[in-house]
Amino acid sequence: MVPIEGAWGERTQRDRYGESFALQGLGIAQLRRGKLTEAGSLLRRALTTAEDSQHRLAEAHALSGLGELAIAAGQPGDAVGRLRKAITLFRQVRxxxxxxxxxxxxxxxxxxxxxxxxxxxxxxxxxxxxxxxxxxxxxxxxxxxxxxxxxxxxxxxxxxxxxxx
Structure with missing residues (x-):
């Protein structure tokens, strides 16, 4: 049997992971609507949440979204850096x-x-x-x-x- 404290800690980590994915999804939705400022805010929050909870898959998705945002915002150098980092993480987590x-x-x-x-x-x-x-x-x-x-x-x-x- 898992102690309540352990189960709560595990649930909190899963919640942060899910929160990052939700923020990333909302950010991409705003990006598709052409709302770049809102998309950027959501995607940066997704990245911070993923980094804080040490979920590399969520981090990779957030970085990929930020790369796509940089493309839409006409910032190709930023896009290349973020996309390359996302690719590295996707490769690491297979x-x-x-x-x-x-x-x-x-x-x-x-x-x-x-x-x-x-x-x-x-x-x-x-x-x-x-x-x-x-x-x-x-x-x-x-x-x-x-x-x-x-x-x-x-x-x-x-x-x-x-x-x-």
Whole structure:
């Protein structure tokens, strides 16, 4: 039997984790509505809550949301930094689908900034991740990649950098 104090402490941690995800979801909703100030406030609160409760998955989602916000606000440098940190955390906690989705955002912003080689590396990693996730998620990811012109067959990943010679 778990003592009440222990159960309460565990519940509090779960509540903080859930609070961070809720704030992140609300922040993304505001971002989709074009309310960047409100989105920023909610996403920063989500990040702080995740960091305070030491939940790296919640932190990764909050950082990804802040990266998306930075893109919408025309701050590509901030976006790249936040997205890269989110990708690192998604990789550490082994959430390949979220890592792939964030890599796609990163690739788009890197390409817009003129860093084609880094953008191509990100898309190559997405192709690798499409093979690591379950069949349904892999198919959905490949379909999304095809729709944005970023999917290549795994045997030809080297072609992402363009023609050789």
């Amino acid at each position: 959430v390949p689908l979220s890592e792939a989705q964030t890599l796609i955002m990163l690739s788009k912003i890197l390409r817009a900034l003129g860093d084609r080689s880094a953008a191509d590396w990100a898309m190559a990693r997405v192709c690798e991740l499409a093979d690591e996730v379950d069949d349904w998620a892999g198919r959905a990811l490949r379909k999304h990649l095809e729709s944005i012109g970023g999917y290549v067959r795994p045997a030809s990943v080297a072609l992402l950098s363009g023609p050789i010679g």
